[in-house]
Amino acid sequence: MRKRYRLRHNTDFQRLRQEGQVKRHPDAMISYRPNDLPHNRYGFITAKNLGNAVKRNRVRRLMRECVRLQHPHIKQGYDVVFIARPPIVAKPFQQVHRIVYDLLRRAGLNPKEPDL
Numbered sequence: 001m002r003k004r005y006r007l008r009h010n011t012d013f014q015r016l017r018q019e020g021q022v023k024r025h026p027d028a029m030i031s032y033r034p035n036d037l038p039h040n041r042y043g044f045i046t047a048k049n050l051g052n053a054v055k056r057n058r059v060r061r062l063m064r065e066c067v068r069l070q071h072p073h074i075k076q077g078y079d080v081v082f083i084a085r086p087p088i089v090a091k092p093f094q095q096v097h098r099i100v101y102d103l104l105r106r107a108g109l110n111p112k113e114p115d116l
Contacts, residue, residue: 001068007043007079016043016081023106027088027096028063030103031081040074042067043081050089059084062093066100070111074104 020033046056104111
């Protein structure tokens with residue numbers, strides 16, 4: 001994912017935590033709020049309770065790829081953070097893609113139905 005589409009600063013994550021709206025799924029959460037940019041910025045949080053670094057990095061890569069595939073269909077002008085929960089570690093790509101799609105749909109960011 002290109003740098004301009006990433007949330008990288010701790011202050012951005014804190015602002016989303018305080019001011020953003022949250023939607024929950026048993027395997028992940030999404031926090032989002034409008035930004036003043038013409039594009040979206042995304043962040044991914046994988047806490048240590050998911051497992052070792054290999055598992056956390058895998059989950060982050062899967063979620064990032066799901067967002068990359070959906071990005072052209074997502075409503076623009078938002079900061080979005082995905083927070084992984086422990087059950088997502090054992091899921092294959094298709095299920096992670098469905099989880100990301102469901103969260104984006106619940107948030108009203110209107111992604112296209114995934115072609116899986």
